[in-house]
Amino acid sequence: MTGAEKPPQIVMKEGLEIIVENGRATAELASSIHTTLIRTDEKVAKILEQQQDAARETVAALASKLATMIPTAPPSGDMALLLADCRDTITEGIGALHSQSADVLHALQILQAPPAKVPPPKYSWWVTGVAGLVAGLVLMGATWWVWPDGGYRAFIVGLDAALVKHYPQLPSAVQDAVTAVYGRHQFQTPGSRQKGK
Numbered sequence: 001m002t003g004a005e006k007p008p009q010i011v012m013k014e015g016l017e018i019i020v021e022n023g024r025a026t027a028e029l030a031s032s033i034h035t036t037l038i039r040t041d042e043k044v045a046k047i048l049e050q051q052q053d054a055a056r057e058t059v060a061a062l063a064s065k066l067a068t069m070i071p072t073a074p075p076s077g078d079m080a081l082l083l084a085d086c087r088d089t090i091t092e093g094i095g096a097l098h099s100q101s102a103d104v105l106h107a108l109q110i111l112q113a114p115p116a117k118v119p120p121p122k123y124s125w126w127v128t129g130v131a132g133l134v135a136g137l138v139l140m141g142a143t144w145w146v147w148p149d150g151g152y153r154a155f156i157v158g159l160d161a162a163l164v165k166h167y168p169q170l171p172s173a174v175q176d177a178v179t180a181v182y183g184r185h186q187f188q189t190p191g192s193r194q195k196g197k
Contacts, residue, residue, distance in 0.1 A: 034112070041108045048101035055097055059090050164190040 006014075163170075163178060167190040170178070175191065182189040 037108070037112045041105070041112065044104055044108060048104065051097060052094075052101070055094055059094070062086070062090070160190070164193050167191055167194060 167175065167178070179189045179191060
């Protein structure tokens with residue numbers, strides 16, 4: 001390792017510290033956004049309430065002006081129709097204002113709500129496990145089927161045949177070493193496979 005490289009533990013620790021710091025900053029930002037949304041919601045509600053109060057005052061002022069302009073006799077004819085149309089138009093305007101304010105409040109509530117979490121799949125762990133097992137078995141089978149023999153098996157069989165054939169001519173130290181190797185791997189020793197033994 002050179003002097004410029006850091007051990008993996010230190011690199012991982014620094015990475016985790018950066019992630020934790022980013023998480024704290026994100027939490028602070030989310031808290032700030034939440035506070036701003038609450039304040040905005042309160043301001044919009046206050047503005048809508050003021051608009052409704054202003055609309056009511058305007059309707060009351062119009063009604064009082066109309067009351068002074070119209071004689072005390074019951075309205076009749078065109079004047080009555082005009083007053084009914086004015087009343088209906090004002091009522092529709094108040095209804096529209098009320099529905100718009102409700103829509104704005106609903107949109108603000110949606111903005112303040114935390115994002116919906118999608119539940120994880122119910123059996124994803126076993127599907128992943130089965131897929132991994134199948135992939136591992138396929139890879140092992142492909143390796144066993146495709147992997148070249150390299151000629152080692154034929155070499156070992158030939159070497160074993162030569163040892164069995166020439167075992168009696170080998171020095172006793174070599175015979176002991178060969179017997180030890182065969183015994184260690186639990187194979188029948190060349191001496192026990194000699195013809196006549």
